[in-house]
Amino acid sequence: MQRIRLRYTKRGRLRFTSHRDFQRAFERALRRAEVPMAYSAGFTPHPKVSYANAAPTGTGSEAEYLEIALTAPRDPRKLRELLDTSLPAGLDIVDAVEARTPALAERLTASVWELRLDGVDVAEAARAADAFRAAETVEVQRRTKNGMRTFDARAAVAGLEAVAATEPMTTADAAADRPGDGACAILRLVVRHVTPAVRPDDVLSGLSAVADLAPPVPAAVTRLAQGLFDEETGTVTDPLAPDREAARAAPQTEARDSAAAAVPAVEGSA
Numbered sequence: 001m002q003r004i005r006l007r008y009t010k011r012g013r014l015r016f017t018s019h020r021d022f023q024r025a026f027e028r029a030l031r032r033a034e035v036p037m038a039y040s041a042g043f044t045p046h047p048k049v050s051y052a053n054a055a056p057t058g059t060g061s062e063a064e065y066l067e068i069a070l071t072a073p074r075d076p077r078k079l080r081e082l083l084d085t086s087l088p089a090g091l092d093i094v095d096a097v098e099a100r101t102p103a104l105a106e107r108l109t110a111s112v113w114e115l116r117l118d119g120v121d122v123a124e125a126a127r128a129a130d131a132f133r134a135a136e137t138v139e140v141q142r143r144t145k146n147g148m149r150t151f152d153a154r155a156a157v158a159g160l161e162a163v164a165a166t167e168p169m170t171t172a173d174a175a176a177d178r179p180g181d182g183a184c185a186i187l188r189l190v191v192r193h194v195t196p197a198v199r200p201d202d203v204l205s206g207l208s209a210v211a212d213l214a215p216p217v218p219a220a221v222t223r224l225a226q227g228l229f230d231e232e233t234g235t236v237t238d239p240l241a242p243d244r245e246a247a248r249a250a251p252q253t254e255a256r257d258s259a260a261a262a263v264p265a266v267e268g269s270a
Contacts (some may be wrong), residue, residue, distance in 0.1 A: 001070065003068070004070065005066070005097050005098075006093055007065055008064050008093050010061045010064065015058060016058055019057070022054075026083075030083070030086075033079070033083050037049075049068050050105075052104060052108055053111075056199055059221040059222065060222035062094075062223060063224065067099060079096055080095065098243065099243055107242070108228075109193050110192045110229035111191050111223050112190050112224045113191065113221060113223055114187070114188060118183075118215065118217050119183060119184070119215055120184070122165075122183070125162035126162040127211060128210070128212075128213040129161060132154065132160055132210055135154055135210050137154050138152060138154040140152075141205070149196070156191050156198035157191055158234060159234055160190070163185070165184035192229060193226075201221075227239040
């Protein structure tokens with residue numbers, strides 16, 4: 001069984017699709033592309049697709065990940081192209097590698113988010129970010145299926161800074177329904193994946209609580225990256241990099257094994 005890991009995006013209006021909507025669209029794309037999927041056992045077999053840490057509905061993303069299991073080997077690059085053409089524009093498959101290392105989900109320990117605050121001056125956003133970082137705890141509330149829950153949004157935040165919006169949104173088509181004039185600040189947010197999960201809207205609630213930051217229109221939120229968080233550098237690394245490194249090392253290992261097998265055995269003297 002071959003396992004392929006894919007990175008996909010949610011851009012533009014497609015950020016409003018739910019995770020279940022994407023699942024349905026992706027399974028249709030698998031059928032259109034005639035991918036030789038492995039299926040689960042039981043009375044209702046399902047294609048073996050593992051989704052990892054999907055972004056909340058309403059947020060864009062440049063870094064969503066999933067893994068599929070195949071019954072026959074396929075070239076990851078060609079498979080990526082076939083699946084990408086089978087999905088609607090905005091749900092784009094942008095990377096594919098053969099899984100050669102275990103536990104992709106364990107390498108998704110943090111996310112980098114971009115929060116576009118239209119109508120907010122960058123100085124005001126920077127003041128709010130400073131107040132949030134200076135706080136020891138920032139309690140926020142979120143409604144769950146079991147009612148309102150209070151938790152600390154500060155502990156999970158590894159980085160928060162405000163910058164001026166000197167360029168269009170990371171995904172230009174997502175800016176179609178955003179105001180084009182006036183002040184605009186960008187918050188760059190790095191959040192560790194903890195339990196309970198701290199989402200960008202929780203951080204916005206925390207900014208409102210500690211600094212009275214209230215954007216006049218809802219923030220446009222985009223996940224720029226997710227992967228393994230490096231505590232020393234404060235960066236988030238590419239979770240597919242270990243698979244690429246293993247793929248590059250594999251031909252060298254196979255060549256050495258073939259060369260060793262080709263050397264005839266030397267018999268000892270009597």
